[in-house]
Amino acid sequence: MSDRAVSPVTVAEQWKAANLAPLWDSMIAHKDDVALKQATLWPWAQVRPLLEHAMWMTNPDVVERRVLSMRDPSNVSPLDESTVNTLQAAFQVLLPGESARPHRHSMNAIRFVLEGEGAVTVVDGKRCPMQVGDLILTPGWCWHEHEHLGDQPIIWLDVLDVPLHQYFGTVRFQRGPAKALPATLEDEAFGRAHFLPDVEWSSAHSPLFRYSMADAVSALQAIPYQHGIRRVRYVNPLDGRGVMPMLDCYLVELTEGAELRVTRSTSNALCAVVEGTGTSTIGERTIQWRKNDVFTVPQNNWVRHTVASGIARFMMVSDKDMLARLGLLEEETNS
Ligand SMILES: [Fe+2]
Secondary structure: OOOOOOOHHHHHHHHHHOOOOOHHHOOOOOOOOOOOOOOOEEOHHHHHHHHHHHHHHOOHHHHOOOEEEEOOOOOOOOOOOOOEOOEEEEEEEEOOOOEEEEEEEOOOEEEEEEEOOOEEEEEOOEEEEEOOOOEEEEOOOOOEEEEEOOOOOEEEEEEEOHHHHHHHOOOOEEEOOOOOOOOOOOHHHOOOOOOOOOOOOOOOOOOOOEEOHHHHHHHHOOOOOEOOEEEEEEEOOOOOOEOEOOEEEEEEEEEOOOOOOEEEEOOOEEEEEEEOOEEEEEOOEEEEEOOOOEEEEOOOOOEEEEEOOOEEEEEEEEOHHHHHHOOOOOEEEEO
């Protein structure tokens, strides 16, 4: 029988001791106002000189990868290294003659080259040259290493789905040397429009590991603008979906003076400016951006992009495809 004479304080203590909590006291349950995260900007003019320090302070032989992570300043826990809820991004630098030894991990990653040329990322034995604007995939559990054969530093943007793996408890990491490489076909085998190899092929990610900026721009230029924007998606040629299960990439072009709409999405995104200058209003924050600036677009914020002059392009990486597959992607336009 229950004892109704017991004090509420005692009841609360008993519940706590039994690892129970009343839902009616919850800070988050039954609330319809979702807290929005603010956008963050990493201006290249500020970041580039700071990367110089990392160039002389250390090297990949010592620290595995010369990387400066990009942290959302609103992260509360020091263990939360995310850049935006589901994505973790960083700047990585390799100097001429350096190499970053092979390893692999369960996290999927993209590399997007911001400055320099002459480096190669080797993914499951396939050599992917890195030029400015190229997107290189290192899908989960693929062996990858980097080597720099050029004569100037190369800097690229890394974006990984680390926060999702931390949540799922699926973080795995293995040092090289690479061994038991899976069978691969050259990118050329999958890179011809209208044709695919007539072979059995099964993997969760695209069999293409390198998407050149030249190809992306040429695809972009073949489509018309809609409301001042045109956009192409980097896809897995085998199924037309995102390049990897939890990372979905786009090249976006904006035009000057076009009527640009305000949009909102349940997806999170991170944008790297390829060319042009402009302004993005993301929720309550307005960001001025230019070439090589990187900014986040946290979910559920209203977003409006405008261009200062001419055209502007940015590469966007998001969790959109994953949310779509889970039935959680909602997108709205307020024009
Ligand atoms: Fe890695």
